[in-house]
């Protein structure tokens with residue numbers, strides 16, 4: 001992970017770019033709640049699978065073209081195969097929220113698929129990239145993660161300027177971190193009025209350990225905040241791989257105005273995924 005400020009984050013990579021061509025679409029059903037937690041990464045078939053099929057089809061077509069060109073060669077006719085260049089789009093995503101809520105952990109989980117159990121405070125800004133293939137376009141997520149301690153708020157412009165989406169994050173097991181979202185939102189909007197906002201609750205695994213009354217309260221307030229922010233609301237767990245990939249799929253759909261067929265989950269106690 002590249003760090004744009006001093007960091008004590010030595011256990012993590014200096015810089016990462018992962019290219020994924022086969023993203024899974026998550027379908028979380030009621031069974032997830034019954035099992036409490038299950039891995040989204042092991043699940044389902046996806047839109048992007050079909051886009052890969054398209055790519056494969058294109059490859060097949062290219063192969064066909066190649067065989068044509070071989071035939072042509074046999075006829076002594078020189079043919080230069082034209083390869084359509086892949087479009088590359090960079091999507092800058094900012095992550096903000098209080099300290100220790102799991103921002104860096106979620107970023108590392110999404111980019112590298114690994115869960116980091118130890119808390120290593122982000123001293124400034126972390127940065128990671130991940131590329132995915134969407135039809136014939138390569139989309140590179142450029143993810144900027146701001147340390148949650150207030151002293152790093154001076155670096156907010158680095159994270160927000162030119163971002164097309166901002167993840168406003170809070171810890172589902174710590175109510176005060178949700179209240180803080182208000183102030184984070186105010187500060188971000190002062191710098192970037194246009195970025196899509198997504199409200200992300202982290203540590204859904206710990207939320208499940210709360211009393212039903214507390215779960216209800218957090219869910220109600222999170223829904224209220226999301227509505228006021230006109231933002232999708234997603235409950236996630238990096239430790240148990242719940243809704244991590246979905247955050248970025250929904251973000252992508254929002255940014256590119258694509259139809260998002262990820263099922264909505266709105267029921268109290270479930271891993272909420274709604275508002276898109």
Ligand SMILES: Nc1nc2c(ncn2[C@@H]2O[C@H](COP(=O)(O)OP(=O)(O)OP(=O)(O)O)[C@@H](O)[C@H]2O)c(=O)[nH]1
Nearest residue numbers: 099100101102103104105117119122148237238239
């Ligand atoms: N149980 C559980 N713990 C988590 C989860 N996500 C993160 N954590 C833990 O929460 C702690 C803080 O995570 P970080 O990702 O470092 O938090 P942060 O928001 O980046 O903190 P700052 O860098 O200080 O802003 C770490 O010990 C993580 O292992 C989760 O989904 N479930």
Ligand SMILES: [Mg+2]
Nearest residue numbers: 103104121122
């Ligand atoms: Mg961090």
